[in-house]
Amino acid sequence: MHPAKVVREQVKQLTDLPNIGKAMAGDLQRLGISTPQQLHGRDPYALYLALCELTGERQDPCVLDVFIAITRFVNGEDAAPWWYYTAERKARYQLK
DSSP: OOGGGOOGGGOOSGGGSTTOOHHHHHHHHHTTOOSGGGGTTOOHHHHHHHHHHHHTSOOOHHHHHHHHHHHHHHTTOOOOOGGGGHHHHHHHHOOO
16 A cells, blocks of 8 residues: 555555555565564564565565565554665665
8 A cells, every 4th residue: 555545543454554565465475474463573674584585586675675664664653655765775784
């Protein structure tokens, strides 16, 4: 869902989260996450590495940006577009 349309109190399913559509919801489900609440306290970097391992290939680094966006949102930050976290990812994780 587009971050500007997210209403925290109405987030019930994965596709209600900012930046999450059907494909990303599917990736989260592959990781064993079926509800937004299951993201509480999760490390977005660990989620990214787990998805890479599960699929056997390096995922697009923007997937990590999305994971940062949704874990931050679930933990109380405002909804933000995934690209808001690109600079952080590049600085911390060195993925370009």
